[in-house]
Amino acid sequence: MLRGTLAELEAVVAVSVHGGFRAAARELDISSSALSQQIAVLEARIGVRLFNRTTRSVVLSSAGEQFVAEITPALAAIRKAVDLADEHRTEPSGTLRINTSVGAARMVLNPVLLEYKRRYPQMAVEIVTEGALVDINAQGFDAGIRIREAVPSDMVILPISRSVRPVIVGSPRYFERFGRPSVPADLMDHDCIRGRMASGSVYHWEFERHGETFTMNVPGLLTLDESDLMLRAAREGAGLAYLNSWQVGPDLANNTLIEVLEDWLSPYPGLCLYYPGRRHIPAKLRALVDLVREVAWD
Incomplete structure (x- = not known):
């Protein structure tokens, strides 16, 4: 018998990555109280405390560290299977999650991201802006937008702007x-x-x-x-x-x-769309790639 639903497992990983309920809840698009309840239900079901909670912090217990280490690869495999199944779609669907900086988001909001929404109104698009570069694959983003020199070398890179002066x-x-x-x-x-x-x-x-x-x-x-x-x-x-x-x-x-x-x-190299290198990409990301190729400007 599966001792935790997929949503509960995703909740544990999200809280461990963000170190708290508020940021994890934003990522999962649920309330902090609902997220806390999911984890409490899972902990009660398996009989193990996964997090040590104080008024100021939420930290994995030793059992929680082992639990997250074991389930993270499995969740990644499940996401990959979903992405592969999504390739059979002819139209984008679901949620497109993009990580970028505030400045880059301002540059591409109208010509790229809002145009994507106009073309695919049924799509949910989530833009997360932060100064620090993050592992977009590990944190569940479909792609990132950054200046070329900041993009990790193992990513597929597609220029958006040719240079920035x-x-x-x-x-x-x-x-x-x-x-x-x-x-x-x-x-x-x-x-x-x-x-x-x-x-x-x-x-x-x-x-x-x-x-x-x-x-x-x-x-x-x-x-x-x-x-x-x-x-x-x-x-x-x-x-x-x-x-x-x-x-x-x-x-x-x-x-x-x-x-x-x-x-x-x-001038220095401009903005790029980047995403993990893989043989197949989901329809929602493929549509964004096609749009960037169409609207990229000098």
Whole structure:
């Protein structure tokens, strides 16, 4: 007799991956209370506590660690069998789960993701944005969208945008007060809006000219962890921001922001759709791949 339903097993794995009920419940699209109840029912049925719970944390017990290690490969095999069966469909169905960054999601939301929804209105599409790169296969995502240099080498890669051009921008009000830098070294006398990455480290601005590349840990009294906040701060004259041309295009066109040090910045490989390499892909992902090939832009 099977000692746990598939939903209960998926619940245990999700909580173990996310380290808590709230994030796991969002992934499974159920309430936290329903998720907790599923796990409580399973624990009562098998007579073993799988998680040690406190008011601040949910951690696998030793029995839970062994349990998750045993069921995870089996659940992966079940998902694979479902995907293989789905190949016989001529139309996409189910839920398409995409992992990406906030900035990448903004770039592809309308030309790719919303267009996918318009073409396949019966499809459920879930977009999860986070700064840190995750194992999309292990966490149940169908695909990811990231800049090319961040994509793991074992993934199938399909370019969406050909390149991304970085820009350094400031407001007219800022330049009236502090002047414009002529070379990167001048930035040491400016107030720069620094960016903190998902790893916790501060991003060092990257430069390239005549084949020479280098980075600078620029000075600044304002550090933010989201590019849209940096853009807003730059508009308000808070300092210079290192962003991308797509994000600041409207501001450059209407002179809300002014670009500097253009000759010291070079484009880098753009956004890619990526997914695990396998012989067959489900219809829902195949439809997204076809759409990306159709709408990819320079």
